[in-house]
Amino acid sequence: MPSETVIATFYVFILAAFLGYQVISRVPPLLHTPLMSATNAISGISLVGSLVTAGAHQTTVSAVLGFIAVVCSTINVVGGFVITDRMLKMFKRKATPDKKE
Amino acid sequence: MKTYFIEFSYLLASILFILGLRGLSHPETARRGMHLAEFGMVTAVIGTLLQREIISYEWIIAGLLLGSTIGLAMGVWVPMTAMPQRTALSHAFGALAASLVGVSEYYLHGAKLGEFRMSAVGFEVLLGSLTTTGSLVAFAKLQGLVPGTPLTYKGQNIFNLSLLGVTIGCFCILLFHPAAAALFYLMLGLAFIFGILLVLPIGAADMPVVISLLNSYAGLASAATGFAISNNVLIIAGTLDGGSGFILSIVMCKAMNRSITNVLFGAFGSVTETAAATSTGDMREANLGDVGVQLAYARQVVFVPGYGMATAQAQHALRELADALEDRGVTVKYAIHPVAGRMPGHMNVLLAEANVPYSQLYELDHINPEFPTTEAAVVVGANDVVNPDARDNPQSPITGMPILEVDRAKLVVVLKRGRGKGFSGLENPLFYKANCEMLYGDAKDSITRLTQAVRQA
Incomplete structure (x- = not known):
């Protein structure tokens, strides 16, 4: 791998870390559980790597490993987003109209 | 041209992920943010499917279908009380995926990987494997398949650290001799074992830190995958996840006044009674009718809530009690300690599920000044987070941990399953104070009876 690519990759990593710190420190403790399941779903992006491994079909072993990886990351992506949305739907500022207020 | 399109889809996905997480800074914008992130994910997957390496x-398709089915089923059916278990399990899935991609990379390219990619693959497999088994153990503990108490033996830390040392040693040798396949698979196996041994000695009460830390590792494993296959969106998303987990672990550690090393190697919860056993006197059992009257005529x-509320599924009953009180003009507030429950934000989600508006949920710093003017504080299945020893007794193992100062309220009612100690095994002097009354039994049951008492008062 050419050294420019390696350096550029590290830039991306470091800048993402700074940005992540800024963005995530602003999430209130109220939403820490949805935050965790959301970041979990997002890091299911390793699906991208799994897809290439499963689809490149170089050997049966790599295809099987890729297949399991695709299943695992898809569970995280789909399950993670569904459950995050389910949680976020519940957070309300005011009590629901079935009662007073 | 196609390469540009694919790279653009990744760039778009990265931007949407960041905007999505930014939405989480407020409950009003959170859902919209997540929809952006979902769209980003779809974009990245479509972009990937166009890559020319993919030939079959x-x-x-089989993997996507199977994964979506399981994911959807889990997403829809898992109850909110089981959120810590589900989170632990999903860390295991994410980490396993990263680890397998790494194994496949090594299997295909082996010695041809070169130093940089070899180190990326090494990190990926190392972090991925230990997170997989570690998260599975955490899951088993939270689900109650394995006792939540710390499993310890003599020389445990030395053994674990030497195991980690050997594993890292394998990794270092591999950097210089990437062709040594045996070492690679040895490292893989050792990392799996280390993950188990790392989490076994950690008690259930420390799970918020462990889950956050495993979250961080799973994210970093994804980021390492990004380095290995030089894919920027993987690096960005993985780093965001890793950073988020890291920040949460620090928040959790601060809320317990402990360091990460202490949580990982301290085997908290196995502490034997020393200085804390000084509290004597009686725990007074509350008279239900009297408590009902006192609550009903209180101003605030x-x-x-604590983990006991989650195990008893008492959040809905608690909301009904709050309704009964509000009907009588009482101001009701909820005090949330950062480490109440088994994962960050656990209590908030359960109360939101029971339809409690989030404007009534108060953080530690905001509610503590209010306790001296509060007529009654009702502790529902929480113990260590209200233990005044943390503030008053410098010898206490939890000294310095920020607590909810319920003992300053005029009346404290503690709902507790039995007379036993909390998960940390510590004596709680709060229970012996003159203004504290105990209500034993299942939390849900006690709250329902309390609601009736309030309505009759």
Whole structure:
């Protein structure tokens, strides 16, 4: 791998870390559980790597490993987003109209 | 041209992920943010499917279908009380995926990987494997398949650290001799074992830190995958996840006044009684009718939920009690300690599920000044987070941990399953104070009876 690519990759990593710190420190403790399941779903992006491994079909072993990886990351992506949305739907500022207020 | 399109889809996905997480800074914008992130994910997947390395789609389609089915089922059916277990399990899935991609990379390219990619693959497999088994153990503990108490033996830390040392040693040798396949698979196996041994000695009460830390590792494993296959969106998303987990672990550690090393190697919860056993006197059992009257005629009542509320599924009953009190003009607030429950934000989600508006949920710093003017504080299945020893007794193992100062309220009602100690095994002097009354039994049951008492008062 050419050294420019390696350096550029590290830039991306470091800048993402700074940005992540800024963005995530602003999430209130109220939403820490949805935050965790959301970041979990997002890091299911390793699906991208799994897809290439499963689809490149170089050997049966790599295809099987890729297949399991695709299943695992898809569970995280789909399950993670569904459950995050389910949680976020519940957070309300005011009590629901079935009662007073 | 196609390469540009693919790279653009990744760039778009990265931007949407960041905007999505930014939406989480407020409950009002959170859902919209997540929809952006979902769109980003779809974009990235479509972009990937166009890559020319992909020549066959059977495995992919089968995997996507199977994964979506399981994911959807889990997403829809898992109850909110089981959120810590589900989170631990999903860390295991994410980490396993990263680890397998790494193994496949090594299997295909082996010695041809070169130093940089070898180190990326090494990190990926190392972090991925230990997170997989570690998260599975955490899951088993939270689900109650394995006792939540710390499993310890003599020389445990030395053994674990030497195991980690050997594993890292394998990794270092591999950097210089990438062809040594045996070492690679030895490292893989050792990392799996280390993950188990790392989490076994950690008690259930420390799970918020462990889950956050495993979250961080799973994210970093994804980021390492990004380095290995030089894919920027993987690096960005993985780093965001890793950073988020890291920040949460620090928040959790601060809330317990402990360091990460202490949580990982301290085997908290196995501490034997020393200085804390000084509290004597009686724990007074509350008279239900009297408590009902006192709550009903209070100006302000503060509820303090803990893990006991989750196990008893008492959040809905608690909401009904709050309704009964509000009907009588009582101000009701909820005090949330950062480490109440088994994962960050656990209590907030359960109360939101029971339809409690988030404007009634108060953080530690905001509610503590209010306790001296609060007529009644009701502790629902919380113990260590209201233990005044943390503030008053410098010899206490939890000294310095920020607590909810319920003992300053005029009346404290503690709902507790039995007379036993909390998960940390510590004596709680709060229970012996003159203004504290105990209500034993299942939390849900006690709250329902309390609601009736309030309505009759």
